[in-house]
Amino acid sequence: MARRTYRGTDIEVTFDDDLCIHATECVRGLSEVFDRDHRPWIRPDDAPAEQVSMVVERCPTGALTYRRLDGQVDERTRPVTVVTTVENGPLVLRGDLVVRRTDGQLERLPRAALCRCGRSGNKPFCDGSHLAAGFEAAGAMQAPAPQLSPRGAIAVDPTVPGAP
Ligand code: SF4
Numbered sequence: 001m002a003r004r005t006y007r008g009t010d011i012e013v014t015f016d017d018d019l020c021i022h023a024t025e026c027v028r029g030l031s032e033v034f035d036r037d038h039r040p041w042i043r044p045d046d047a048p049a050e051q052v053s054m055v056v057e058r059c060p061t062g063a064l065t066y067r068r069l070d071g072q073v074d075e076r077t078r079p080v081t082v083v084t085t086v087e088n089g090p091l092v093l094r095g096d097l098v099v100r101r102t103d104g105q106l107e108r109l110p111r112a113a114l115c116r117c118g119r120s121g122n123k124p125f126c127d128g129s130h131l132a133a134g135f136e137a138a139g140a141m142q143a144p145a146p147q148l149s150p151r152g153a154i155a156v157d158p159t160v161p162g163a164p
């Protein structure tokens with residue numbers, strides 16, 4: 001599914017259902033704007049743009065992004081990429097990410113959840129399949145943090161299964 005745009009007066013929110021793993025940050029954070037039981041399910045004008053942008057930035061997967069239409073600053077690109085692990089789940093990246101989808105399309109994202117279990121049907125992104133697969137892995141990093149925090153944009157390319 002293509003990324004859809006929900007335009008308000010002061011802010012425009014985009015949503016890609018293929019990247020959403022239902023972490024519910026949006027619905028819990030601002031239920032008057034993000035409500036799965038209503039159509040459209042995103043209503044950017046139902047809260048101040050500042051609050052909408054704060055909640056969008058909490059979306060761990062990059063499913064939600066925004067653009068301010070009121071002259072205020074958009075989401076700042078982080079100069080350092082930060083990688084964290086979700087226990088029994090994906091890698092969560094925040095930074096300046098250029099991710100190649102399986103169809104070859106490149107997308108620049110400020111946030112992304114990448115598959116760590118190998119079962120996703122939407123690699124390199126996590127699609128929630130780790131739950132059904134019963135994937136188990138600790139949330140702690142094994143390698144030193146500096147190696148995992150490169151400066152500048154980083155590229156994410158899906159690899160062939162089994163490749164080193
Ligand atoms: S915060 Fe992002 S990943 Fe979580 S439910 Fe909302 S859109 Fe989906």
Ligand code: FES
Pocket residue numbers: 089090091114115116117118119120121125126127128129130131
């Ligand atoms: S870690 Fe979520 S599908 Fe692989």
